[in-house]
Amino acid sequence: MDDIDDIVREFLIESYENLDQLDQDLVALEGAPGSRDLLSSVFRTIHTIKGTSGFLAFSDLERVAHVGESLLVELRDGRREMDQHTTDVLLRMVDTIRDLLGCIESTGAESGIEVDGVIAVIQAALDGTDVTEAADAGTPDHAVIAAPTPAPAAAAPTPAAPAPAAPPAPAAVRVAPAPIKPVAAVQVDVPDAPTSRATSDSSIRVDVDLLDALMRQVGELVLVRNQIAQLAGSDSDAELTRSSQRLSLIASELQEGVMKTRMQPIDHIWSKMPRIVRDLSSACGREVRLDMIGGDTELDRSLLESVKDPLTHLVRNAIDHGIESAADRLAAGKPSTGVLTLRAYHAGGQVMVEVRDDGAGINPERVAAKAIERGLKTVEQLEAMAPADLLNLVFLPGFSTAAAVTNVSGRGVGMDVVRSNIESIGGAVEVDSEVGRGTTWRLRIPLTLAIMPALTVRSGSEIYAIPQVNLQELVALDTQKTQEAIEHIGSAEVYRLRGSLLPLVRLSDVLGQPRGDAGSAVIAVLQADNQRFGLVVDRVLNNEEIVVKPLAAQLKSIGVFAGATLMGDGQVALILDVQTIARRTLTGEIVDTDQRATAGRATSSAEVNELLVVGIGSGRRVAIPLALVTRLELIAADRVELVGGHEVIQYRDAIVPISRLARSLGSYDDDAGEEIPLVVFTRGARTVAMVVSEIVEIVSDDGAGHSTVDDIGLLGSIVLSGRVTELLDVPAALTQVDPRFYDDASDDPSAELGGTLAAGLDPRSAEMVGV
Incomplete structure (x- = not known):
């Protein structure tokens, strides 16, 4: 009996591999019906399954394979063309064979799978008769969207280094709906293929x-x-x-x-994508070409299994939500066939997997409107968000922009699961989108979960590990100037790093520990969720390779730890979950209530104001109330254009007038660099930008030391950071550029949702200083 079990096990392993290749070959053959190599490959696979199943007395499996082989004989002998209906019938045969193999794997027998229906369908195709009744009476319906693909269990282990079984599927698949019913036709460029399947003597199967x-x-x-x-x-x-x-x-x-x-190469999961794209394109009435780049990029097998479902969902999402119908694409001036690209590559010690489409893109204003409609965000919260932050709302549980619920999408369950699944293996998900141009989903995946390089740090008396993949650099704070180096915007701490404001998070605050000696603190500059921030720790210890151990349930509930490891001296160090820390702290979830209340009182009080200090050349400094500033940008000098004698720039799909503050205040404009700092003001649908020489600092004004001056464009002066600084009359400066700037704001609801309120500089934005 044991000998027979071993034979069955080997049969299941080989058949699963062959079926995966069979899906690819049939989809490719539909696009290149004249390829003898592809047809021979399909024929050999079915013939092998038929012969072995007969030897092992799996009669139902043998019957299905036999009638399918008869259909392939007609194709091989030229008595039939490989059209979309024939492809559908053969793919249904493959699904039934896969179900039978799954049943054999789990029960040891073929019981429970009805095969008479699919045999009738194939026979009807052979006879050229009406297959409607046969199709309705057949095997249980298979999902049109993605055929079930049971993975072999322990009884049928996946090989560690499988021998190449067939020529690789072409990387470009063209899917177009038929005129009568949306079943896709496939067109491919087929490379020269070997006449037989290669078998490598240098590889073995390992459990x-x-x-x-x-x-x-x-x-x-x-x-x-x-x-x-x-x-x-x-x-x-x-x-x-x-x-x-x-x-x-x-x-x-x-x-x-x-x-x-x-x-294992990521092509192991990509191999199923041509079939999924074909079926889903047919169901949605789309024309789609699938390009796959970097299929030989390798991942740890356990990670590969974890990536499979999120990747499949992103592909489904791109076809259902992203790529438009052929008519809509033609109306928009695009080719009727949409392009869906899968790309994998190594970058920064991680594997990057991109899913990119050239569809309609994600409209931030529509996302904002849906978030309000579903009660996920308030108008005030949305107005404070940058467009990039609005895109990240699609990851919220319950969020969906679908107009109706279908068997493909619309229930608001999907993107949040994609992100949680990827983050559970130490990865991250990013999204970039441009309306009318398409969307790119980018998965950052670690090479392996078992052992990883990490930086060990100390906070209080405990040791913690930061994954090296999130670490960009370390900054030691000057012992004498720590307090001066750290600035405040509201209740948030920021650090000026090479001209950019870096949001700070203190690890001691996250963990609820007392703060250590500020003079010896170190900033670990980290990257997470497309956000760069500084994690302040008490001390940096060593770079080490650590072995990741799972957390106990009690620690998992805290949420800021990704695992644990044992140090060389026997101490246990907890591994920080950088993504969760960034998301909680940079969105204000971990904020001391007393600190928040104090910040609120300070903001509401007229006694203390935040001022943005800028340089305007000739050594002059000007202060602007921070509450009136929308954004800070850094643009190339050659972006400035002349319209009717006035300088303008193209900014966020609008023509925005600019004012050179130095000239307005009678100073020399000595900014001749290649890049120009801008201070942007927005009210309703109107925007004005001011050119300055430099962004100096953000300071607090307690109202003391003011003096008034009688000068156009200025309200007076004040001593800030030991220097006399002029106070700008902002309304006068803005109306000088745009006399209607302070007219009533636009009634256009898109201005309410799409514009950014002049409510102060948001230190969480990656564009905070235009870099």
Whole structure:
């Protein structure tokens, strides 16, 4: 019996691999019906399944494969053309075979799967008769959107290094709906293919559980190596030091070798995409060409499985929501066929996977309106958001822009699950979109979960680990000037780093610990969720390779930890979840209530105001109330244009007049650089930008030390940071450029949602200083 079980197991493994390739070959053959190589590949696969299933006495499987083979014989002999109906019938046969294999895998028999219907459908196709009744009476319906693809369980392990089974599917698939019913026709450029399937003698099948166990043991070895390295570092024994170094080298090489055995190309999950795109395009009435780039990019097998469902959802979302119908695309001046591109590549120690379409894009104003309609955000919250922040609302639970609920989308369950699934493996999801041009979803995925490089830091008496993949740089605060270096915008702390304002988050505040010595603090500059911020820690320790251990349920509920690890000295260090920390702190979820109340009183009081200090040349400094400023931008000098003798720029799909503040105040404009700092003011639908020489600082004005001057465009002067600074008469300066700036704001609702309120500079915006 054991011998028979082994044979069945090998049959299941080989058949699953062949079916995945069969999906690709049939979709490709529909687009290139004259390809003899593709047809021969399909025929060999079905013939092999038929022969082996007969040998193993799986009669239903043999019957389905036999009648399908008869249809393929007609294609091979030229008695039939490979049209869309024939493709549909053959794909239905593949689905039934896959269901039968799944049943055999789980129960050891074919029971429970009805095959008479699909056999009748195939036979009707052979006879050229009406297949409507046969189709209705057949096997259980398969999803048009994505055929079920049961993954082999422990009884049928996935090979670590599978031998190439067939020529790779073409990277470009053209899908176009038929005139009568939306079933896609497929067109491909087929490369020359070998006449037979290659078999490699240099690869073997290895049980995945064995690889997982081996990886766990390597992880324990890395922990022991770290412990011995720490002991050797504190001992003067030269022989122990040399042995420790040798152990470290061997452990690193073994770790690298084991990790390589777990790596699989992302093409393993991409191979199912042509079939999914074909079926979904047919259901949605779209014409879509699928391009796949970088399919040989490798990922840890466990991560590959975790990425499969989110990637499939993004592909479905791009076709259903992104790419327009052929008529709409032609009306917009686009080709009737939309392009969906999958791209994978390595960047910064991570694997980047992009899903890009050239469809309608995501309209931020429509997103904002939907967020209000579903009660997810208020108007006030939306008005304070930049367009990039509005796009991220699509990740909120319950959010959907679909007009109606269908079997494809519309229930508001999807993008939030995509993000949570990717973040659960230490990755991140980003979205870029341009209305009318398309959308790009970008997945950042770690190479492996088991062992990762990390920076260990200390906060209070505890040690924490920051994944190196999120770390950009370290900044040591000047012991003497720490308080001066950190500025405040409302209740938020920021640090000026090479001219940019960097939002700060104190790790001690996140963890509810007392703050340490400010003089010895270090800023770890981190990147998460397309947001750059500084995490203030008490002390930086070492760069180490750490072994990731799962968290207990009690710690998981805290939400700011991604795992734990054991240090060389036996201490346990918690691994920080940088994405969660960024999302909570930079959106104000972790804010001390007393601090927030104090900030609110200060904001409402007329005694203390925030002032933006700018330079205007000739050494002059001018202060502008921060509450009136919408944004700060840095633009190229050649973007300034002349219209009717007035300077303007194209800014956010509008023509915006600009004013050179130095000239308005009778000073020399000495800004001759390639880039120009702008202070942008917006009221309703009207926008004005002021050119300044430099952005100096943001300071608080307590109302003391004021003097008045009788000068056009100025309200007086004040001493700020030890220097006399002029106070700008903002209304006078703005109406000089646009006399209607302070007319009633536009009644256009898009201005209410789309415009950014002049409610102060938002330190969370990546465009806060135009970089």
